[in-house]
Amino acid sequence: MKKSMLKFVILFSLIILFISCSKKTQNGEKSDKKKITITFWAYEPTEINGRELYKKILDMFYKKYPEIRVKIVYITKDGSKEKLRSAIVTNSLPDCSYLDYASLPSYAKGNTIYNLEELFPRLKEKPILDDFYKGVETLCKYKNKFYALPLSQQCVALFYNKDLIKKPPKTWDEMIKIAKKIYKPGKIAAFDVPQPNGWGAWFFPAFLYSAGGKLIDESGKKVLFNSEAGVKALNLWKELLKYSPKDIIYSAYAFESGKISMELSGRWEIMKIEANFPNLNYGITLVPKDKKYATNMGADLLVVYKSSKHPIAALKFIYFLTTPEVQRIVQDIVGGLPIRKGLEKYWKDDEKMQIFLKQAEYAVPPPSVPGWAKINDVVIADAIREVLDGKLSAQEALNKAAERANKILQEEAE
């Protein structure tokens, strides 16, 4: 009996030894004597050749910085928030990673990421930061300082079916006119009216700003969307919904199969259409305007974590990702738009991309205040639902929403 007990203890300690050993070899790899290795968490590319393209980028990077090695770890975009937050709590963050723009304020406030402006002077060459799109720059900053560099941006434009619409609308009035003409009960819907949920609410600013409105005041403490512009925007949606039956617009691939004549979407949609519906005769144009052109936007950012042992190397890498030659490759991986102005030349022959690049100039960034995700998901979505269902007038719904939003803002600021 004693012998078997001894055996057990030996086996058990061997297991522990193995576990601790495997941990050590990992660490050993990291601290390679000559070369610095940094870890970078990137979203798993949606395109099949995405990983190949990342390899290409790394080769370019190694040519410029032979002393640095980058280990890319792919994480799913949907799971990235959970993953990063768990990594913060367990102190196992990478050196640098993607970050969605909405998380930046809390990460900066929580002192998890570097204020990059503290690191910039330690770079040999001065980084170029003045040709970012305005909206992108806003999303990278916290308290007016760069806490992140942009990787890519997304904005929406109007997709229209060329078989149904000869001349795409430029203004809201034209949009309604076309909608009336196109609508065929039970067969063709005019416009894919945004749904009354968090996703649909994301499109609201595009119309609000176009009518001259604003989401929030400068201080970030009071919302302004219950203005005349907000009312006008929701009423436009309500009007368009008359010509867009829900049983058509909520059907899958309705635009692609020619049942919806106009929809709002981003560049990712082009890739989807070209892969699955190569025969669709469609065009892209700027989102129709009321007073001025506008669109909503989002961005993927790059950050360096305070826990990193090689912050400068990490910064070198993420800055490298923003340089024009790399941007040209990156955007085809993530299906986004470049974050620096003046890169139109890379997509010279791509008519659709040209329109998106033009649309990006009118992009308005979402407010970067804590609590906005909830206001968007819950408060604005509720207002849209109440208006589209005809329960409240646009003014009533937006007033109610503004009151709720202000209270949430106040609570979040505490």
Place this chain on the structure above:
Amino acid sequence: MSFLSLPLRKKREYIWAFLFVSPVLLYALVFIFIPMVIAFVSSFTRWDMISPPKWVGLKNYIGLFTDRVTYPYFWKSLWVTVKYVLLVVPCSLVLSLFLAFMLSEKIKGRSIFRTLYFLPVITSAVAVGVVWKAIYDPQVGILNKILSVIFHKNITINWIYNPKLAIISIALVTVWQGLGYYTVIYSAALTNIPKSLYEAAEIDGANKWQQFWYVTFPMLYPTTFFLLVTSVISTFQVFDMIYIFTNGYPTPETMVFTLQIYKYAFVYNNMGVACALSYILFLIMIVITWLQFKFVPQHYE
């Protein structure tokens, strides 16, 4: 009697027993009990998982119960979840009992039917959700097509996006998916009922229906009780199916309780409220299970 005063043989046995269960104990400690304690403490804090947590006392709980501006869907989500459970659990139990009964007869291809009914159970909820979303599509979905043929007119029902239908449609899929599991357990229970009881009933002149009602049904009390308790708990915690059907953007009509927990934890950056919600759910489950143990017959007397 303390451990030390036990005879050596007994002591050894205890040590071995403990060693054998220690991996599971360790697992439970690390992955269940410690997180439970942390979640309990976190529920009294305001914590975004980035900055250190801040103690707020009972504020999260009070807010959830009273503040309809900051937490607009708390009661609503509870009601949606209850509605969902009330749809799924009775339907699952009745249908699976019926199926088990049918499969207990000696019919041709019985094992094939059993396999087919069990197949959805081992399919991932994600795959099931994607397939059913296509089936429910208002324009091209096969369900509307079939209904159109039956009723001789063009039917385009919004199964998922009609606020009144959404939760019913999703509940239907859940019933369909879980049916096989309940059927297997009921089948096993049915084969365990002694034949002699039926023979005795027959001699007493009971017809098939009476046999079912006075013999089979009471004999199935323990099984039904087990299935009731476990299915209420598991359907109360529905998440993946709703997430897939709503693309992660639920409307108030599809915002079930666990989805709300997820939203607060990882979208609205409020782990404290998410933990408070989890504990409220935990308490609700304890109360419901206790009520079931108290009022639902577990054995045939």
